[in-house]
Amino acid sequence: MERTELFSKMQQAVIDGEAEQVESLARQALEQGIEPLEAINQGLIPGITEVGRRFERKEYFLPELMMAAEAMKKGMAVLERAIAERGIKREALATIVMGTVKGDIHDIGKSIVATLLSAHGFDVVDLGVDVPVEKFLESVLAHNAQVLGMSALLPTTMPYMRRVIEALEERGLREKVKVVVGGAPVTPAYAKQIGADGYGDDAVAAVRVVRELLGIKEQAQ
Amino acid sequence: MPRRGIRGGLLKFIREDDLDQIRFAIVEVLAEVGVLMDYRPALELLADHGARVDWSTSVVKIPEHLLEKALATAPSRFTLYGKTPEYDVKVDLERVYTIGGSCALSVLDLDGNHRPATRQDLIDLTRLLEEMPNLDIMHQIVVPSDVPELGYELINFATCYSISKRNYYSQAQSAESVRDQIKMAAVFQGSEEEVKRRPTFTEVVCMVSPLKHEKQNSEVLMESARHGIPLYIEVDALCGATTPAPIAGTLVEQGANVLAGVVLAQLVNPGVPCIFSIASGIMDMANGAYSGAAPETCLIHAGTAQVAHMFGLPYQGGTGIDAKLPDAQAGYERALQVLTNILAGTNFVHLSYGMMEQMLLASYEQVLIDEEIIGAAFRIARGFEVNDYTLSVDLLARVGPLGGHFLTQKETREFYRKDRWQPTLTNRDTWDAWQAAGGKDMRQAANERARAILAEEKPWAVTPEQAAEIERIAQEGVRKAQQRR
Numbered sequence: 131m132e133r134t135e136l137f138s139k140m141q142q143a144v145i146d147g148e149a150e151q152v153e154s155l156a157r158q159a160l161e162q163g164i165e166p167l168e169a170i171n172q173g174l175i176p177g178i179t180e181v182g183r184r185f186e187r188k189e190y191f192l193p194e195l196m197m198a199a200e201a202m203k204k205g206m207a208v209l210e211r212a213i214a215e216r217g218i219k220r221e222a223l224a225t226i227v228m229g230t231v232k233g234d235i236h237d238i239g240k241s242i243v244a245t246l247l248s249a250h251g252f253d254v255v256d257l258g259v260d261v262p263v264e265k266f267l268e269s270v271l272a273h274n275a276q277v278l279g280m281s282a283l284l285p286t287t288m289p290y291m292r293r294v295i296e297a298l299e300e301r302g303l304r305e306k307v308k309v310v311v312g313g314a315p316v317t318p319a320y321a322k323q324i325g326a327d328g329y330g331d332d333a334v335a336a337v338r339v340v341r342e343l344l345g346i347k348e349q350a351q
Numbered sequence: 352m353p354r355r356g357i358r359g360g361l362l363k364f365i366r367e368d369d370l371d372q373i374r375f376a377i378v379e380v381l382a383e384v385g386v387l388m389d390y391r392p393a394l395e396l397l398a399d400h401g402a403r404v405d406w407s408t409s410v411v412k413i414p415e416h417l418l419e420k421a422l423a424t425a426p427s428r429f430t431l432y433g434k435t436p437e438y439d440v441k442v443d444l445e446r447v448y449t450i451g452g453s454c455a456l457s458v459l460d461l462d463g464n465h466r467p468a469t470r471q472d473l474i475d476l477t478r479l480l481e482e483m484p485n486l487d488i489m490h491q492i493v494v495p496s497d498v499p500e501l502g503y504e505l506i507n508f509a510t511c512y513s514i515s516k517r518n519y520y521s522q523a524q525s526a527e528s529v530r531d532q533i534k535m536a537a538v539f540q541g542s543e544e545e546v547k548r549r550p551t552f553t554e555v556v557c558m559v560s561p562l563k564h565e566k567q568n569s570e571v572l573m574e575s576a577r578h579g580i581p582l583y584i585e586v587d588a589l590c591g592a593t594t595p596a597p598i599a600g601t602l603v604e605q606g607a608n609v610l611a612g613v614v615l616a617q618l619v620n621p622g623v624p625c626i627f628s629i630a631s632g633i634m635d636m637a638n639g640a641y642s643g644a645a646p647e648t649c650l651i652h653a654g655t656a657q658v659a660h661m662f663g664l665p666y667q668g669g670t671g672i673d674a675k676l677p678d679a680q681a682g683y684e685r686a687l688q689v690l691t692n693i694l695a696g697t698n699f700v701h702l703s704y705g706m707m708e709q710m711l712l713a714s715y716e717q718v719l720i721d722e723e724i725i726g727a728a729f730r731i732a733r734g735f736e737v738n739d740y741t742l743s744v745d746l747l748a749r750v751g752p753l754g755g756h757f758l759t760q761k762e763t764r765e766f767y768r769k770d771r772w773q774p775t776l777t778n779r780d781t782w783d784a785w786q787a788a789g790g791k792d793m794r795q796a797a798n799e800r801a802r803a804i805l806a807e808e809k810p811w812a813v814t815p816e817q818a819a820e821i822e823r824i825a826q827e828g829v830r831k832a833q834q835r836r
C-alpha cells in the first residue's frame with residue numbers, strides 16, 4: 131500500500147474506533163518497513179486529534195471518544211514494541227500517574243481522564259481507586275512521572291489530596307511533578323488552596339491543563 | 352395512626368412476558384457471571400450455602416435456589432418506625448413514600464449564595480424538611496464541610512436523628528459505626544434491644560456497578576442485618592458507562608447487583624427488611640455528567656419498580672435533578688421525575704426534596720417548591736372514583752338544565768375538601784391580583800415561607816439531655832474512627 135494511503139487508513143481506523151483494524155494496519159506499516167515513530171506521528175496522532183476536535187464540537191460523544199482512544203492504544207502498543215526492539219526509547223510526551231485517592235472508590239471519571247490523556251500521547255499509569263499516599267509516591271518515583279493526577283468525589287476524601295502533596299514535599303519530589311486534581315466536588319479554588327498546580331473539570335480540560343503545565347503546544351496538522 | 356401512603360403502580364412500561372425475560376436474565380447473570388465481593392466473611396457465608404466462589408478473584412456465583420430461598424424470607428411488608436406512632440411508615444409493594452436528602456456538598460442559601468454546606472445548614476434544612484407534610488423518611492440532605500471526614504455520618508446521625516420524628520435513613524463507613532448508631536438510637540428508645548425490635552433508623556449500602564460489592568459495603572450490610580436494621584441495598588448505575596446503554600440491560604445489572612446483597616442479608620438474618628434501591632442516572636455522553644433528571648433516567652426508575660416488585664421487594668428509586676437554580680428547568684425536571692416515580696409505584700421516592708446539580712447541591716427554596724410538586728403529583732396519582740355518588744346523576748337532576756350551578760349544593764361542599772389538593776405556593780390569580788399581592792414568583796414565595804418556618808423555634812424530637820448524650824456518643828465514635836485509621 132502507498133504510505134500516504136496507509137497513514138490515512140490508520141487515521142480513519144482511529145476515528146472509527148476500530149481497534150483490530152488499527153492494530154493490523156500498524157503491523158502492516160512495520161512489514162512495509164515504515165519507521166514506527168512515523169506511523170505514530172502520521173497515522174495515529176492525526177486520527178485522535180481529529181476525534182478530540184469532533185468531541186469538542188459535539189459531533190462525537192464519549193463512546194466514540196473512548197473507543198478511538200482504545201483503538202489508538204492498541205496501535206501504540208504494536209508500534210512501541212517495535213521501537214523498543216530497535217533499542218530506541220520513544221519520547222512519550224510525558225508520564226502521568228493517575229488515581230482516585232484513598233477512601234474513595236469513584237472510578238469512572240478518573241478512567242475517562244486517563245484514557246483521554248493516553249490517547250493524546252501521554253504515558254498514563256492508572257493506579258485505580260482507593261490509592262494511598264505511598265502508592266502514589268512509589269509510582270511517581272518508579273516511572274519518573276512528570277505529572278501526578280488525583281481524583282476525589284467525596285468531600286471526605288478531597289483533603290487526602292493535600293496529604294499526598296505534602297508527602298511529595300517531604301520527600302523532595304514536589305518540584306519534579308506537576309500535580310493536577312479533579313472530581314465533581316473539587317473546585318479551582320480548592321485546587322489552589324491545597325497547592326495543586328492545575329485543575330480540570332472534565333477530560334478535555336484535563337488534557338488542556340496538562341499540556342499547558344508542560345508547555346506542550348497543540349499538535350499542528 | 353401510622354402513615355399510609357397512597358397506592359402507585361398505574362404506570363407500567365414493561366409487559367408481563369418481557370418482565371419474565373428480565374427475571375431470567377438476572378438469574379443467569381447471578382448464577383453464571385457472578386458478583387465480586389471484596390470481603391472474606393461474606394464469601395464464606397455464601398459458599399457455605401451453596402454459592403460457587405472463585406477465591407482467587409473473589410467472584411461469587413449465586414445459584415437460583417439460593418436466590419429463591421432469600422426471596423422467601425425477605426419481607427414484602429414491614430414497618431419503618433418513627434419516634435412516635437404517627438410517623439410509623441407502613442411499607443408494602445404498593446404504597447408510595449418520600450425520602451429527603453441526600454449528601455449534597457453545597458447549599459444555595461436563602462440569600463442566594465452558593466457555598467459549602469455547614470453543620471448549621473444541616474440543622475436548618477432538617478428543620479425545614481421536618482415541616483414538609485409529604486415527607487415520610489428523613490435523611491442527611493447535606494454532608495457538612497465543617498465536620499471531621501472520618502465518622503462524619505455519626506455527626507449527621509446525631510443532628511438529624513435528634514431533630515426529626517421521622518424514621519432516619521442513615522449510612523455507615525464501618526461495622527463499628529453501625530453499632531455506634533444503635534447506641535445513639537438507644538438513648539431515645541430506652542435500650543439497644545428496643546432499637547433492634549423497632550428500629551427507628553435504617554442503613555443504605557451503595558454497591559459499585561458493574562457487579563461489585565466493596566469490602567465496606569458487605570461489612571456494613573452484614574452488621575446491619577445482624578442487628579435487624581432494615582437495609583436499602585442500592586446501586587447507582589450510570590447507564591452507558593457503568594451499566595449497559597440499553598435500559599433493559601441496566602435493569603439486569605441493577606437486579607443482579609442488588610439481589611446479591613439481598614441474598615447475603617437474608618443469610619445473615621432471615622427476615623431482615625431489604626429495600627431494592629437505586630439512584631441511577633444516565634451518563635450524558637457529551638460531558639460525562641451523571642444526569643438524574645433525563646427522561647431516560649425516569650424510565651430506568653419506573654422500569655425498576657416493576658423489576659423489584661416482581662421479586663417481592665419494596666423499592667426505592669429517584670434521584671436529584673440537574674438544574675442549578677430553582678428555575679423552569681428545576682420545575683419541569685422535578686415534576687416529570689416525581690410524577691413518573693409515583694405513578695410507577697416507587698415505594699420510596701428518594702432525593703425528592705431540594706436536591707439539584709446532579710446531587711451536589713441542596714437548595715432551601717427548592718425544598719418548598721418540591722413539596723408543592725410532590726403534593727400535586729400525589730394528587731394526580733390518587734386518581735378519582737367512579738360510583739353512584741360521584742356519578743352524581745341525582746345531583747344533576749336536582750340542578751337540572753334550566754340554569755343553575757353546583758356551588759350551593761351540599762355535595763360540593765362535602766366533596767371538594769377531601770378531593771381537592773389545595774396549593775400553598777402555586778399562584779392562580781390573574782395578573783392584576785397577583786401584582787397587587789406583590790407580584791412574587793414561586794421562588795420568592797418559597798423563600799419567604801422557608802424564612803418563616805425557620806424563624807419559629809420548635810422543640811426537637813428528643814430532649815436536650817438526650818441530644819447531648821447522642822452528640823457525646825457521636826463525638827466518641829468519631830474519635831475512635833480517627834484512631835482506627
Ligand code: B12
Binds near residue numbers: 456
Ligand atoms: C456514580 C456514583 C457512585 C458510584 C461510583 C461507581 C464507579 N464505578 O465509579 C457508587 C455507587 C459506587 C458510589 C458510591 C458512593 N457514593 Co457516589 N456518586 C456517584 C455519582 C452519582 C456520579 C459520579 C460519576 O461517576 N460521575 C460521572 C463522572 C464522569 O464524572 P466525575 O467523576 O465528576 O469526573 C469528571 C470530572 O470531575 C473530571 N475529573 C475527575 N477526576 C479527575 C481528575 C483529574 C486530575 C482531572 C484533571 C479531572 C478529573 O473529569 C471527569 C470526566 O468529565 C456522584 C454524583 C455526582 N454528580 O458526582 C455521587 C456522589 C459523588 N457519591 C456520593 C456518596 C455519598 C457516595 C457513597 C458514600 C454512598 C454510600 N452511602 O455508600 C459511596 C462512596 C464510597 C466510597 N468510599 O467512595 C455523594 C458524595 C457527597 C458527599 N457529600 O459525601 C455524591 C455527590 C452523590 C450524593 N449526593 O449522594 N457513587
